[in-house]
Amino acid sequence: MLNKSKANGQEFINEVATIGRIHHVNVVxxxxxxxxxxxxxxxxxxMPNGSLDKLIFSDCQNSSPLSWKQVCEIAKGVARGIEYLHQGCDMQILHFDIKPHNVLLDENFVPKVSDFGLAKLYPMQKSIATLTAVRxxxxxMAPELFYKRIGRxxxxxxxxxxxxxxxxxAGRRRNVDAHAEHSSQIYFPSWIYDKFDQVEEMEIGDHAxxxxxxxTxxxxxxxxxxxxxxxxxxPSMREVLEMLEGDASGLRLPPKPSFYPPDSPISMQRSSDSSSSDESTAPLCSSVALEIEQMDD
Structure with missing residues (x-):
């Protein structure tokens, strides 16, 4: 239910127009x-099982009712839904708001991508999106939405x-946790990458x-x-699906993910700070990126 403001009215029209052309088992x-x-x-x-965030985030570690096989199947279903949006319609649909809250689960835990209020439609042959505002x-949100020099x-x-x-x-926790026990764990993607790089055992449960x-x-x-x-x-979503459905032994470790470009003012400042501090260089929260955008050409 939305109040009839100008912004919500546009989102409402956008969602009706977008969702009306979509027919896929993994899209609401x-x-x-x-x-x-x-x-x-x-x-x-x-959707009797609600949104995905209710099942993967919990105050008690490892208390999610989802089995690892269910998590894997949900991941595949969401990927199929997004791949359909990108390649399966008469127009290319970019969602721009993929997150656990926008994945709904039916009675059989089949995932459905939902909430198309921020979606944009483009001709299939158009590979670059034109935006007038960050979505x-x-x-x-992808870094190119803030840092224009990264790519279109x-x-x-x-x-x-x-x-x-x-x-x-996979981690059954939010990617940014300011209350993490150790500073190195604040940004989960960076912390888990180091676990892989150092060939350390990941903690996914006592009886895994x-x-x-x-x-995992x-x-x-x-x-x-x-x-x-x-x-x-x-990768494209089609390539993501191939990886999800393929053998894990063929996957190699990519370069370490970064939250901001290495030549950004924030990155250079943190590099300077790290030389005089023992604290981890965990990436900053997303709000910093909004400030950086003001400095881009």
Whole structure:
């Protein structure tokens, strides 16, 4: 339900226009909509298991009701839904707000990509998106939305968001945790990369089987590829699906992900600070990127 403000009115029209052309098992189905003098309402199929964030984030570690096999199947389903948006419609649909809250689960835990209020439609032959404003949720937004010199905005922005979602699914924690026990753990992608790089054992549960450990490593490796700084270094969603459905032994470790370009003012400042401090150089929170955008040409 949305208040009938100008902004919400545009999001409402955008969502109805976008979702009306989509028919896929991993995309939420619009049943109807209602407009009154003061309210807008969208009616979707009922999703009894709610949104994904309710199941992967918990105050108690390892208490998620989802098994690792379910997590893997949900990851594949979300990837299929996004790949369909990019390649399966008459128009290319860029979602721009992929995150756990926007993945709904039906009675069989089949994932449905939802919330198309920020989506943009482009001709299939157009590879570059034109935006007049930054779109998305902090923590899931691709860096090229802030740092123009990194690359043009395209479907790879959704790939980045999916990678952040996948990382949270595999880690069962938010990617940025200011209350982490150790400063090195504040930014989860950086911390988990070091675990891989140092061939350390990951903690995924006291009773995890070898198969479950393999699934987790696979999801994290794919997520690390998806969140590469430069758009062209990220796979397409079709390639992501191939990795998810393929053998984990063929996946190699990508370059370490960074939260900001190495030549940015923030990066250079933190490099200077690190030489005189024992604190970890965990990336800053997303709000910093909004300030950096003001300095870009």
């Amino acid at each position: 189905r619009l049943v109807g909509f209602c407009v009154t003098a003061s309210k807008h309402a969208l009616v979707y199929d009922y 998305g949720t902090l923590g899931y 905005v395209s479907h790879k922005a959704d790939v980045y968001s999916y990678g952040m979602l996948l990382m949270e699914m 089987t070898e198969e479950e450990k393999t699934i 490593r696979k999801l994290i490796l794919i997520a690390l590829w998806c969140i590469q700084m430069t758009p062209e270094d990220r």
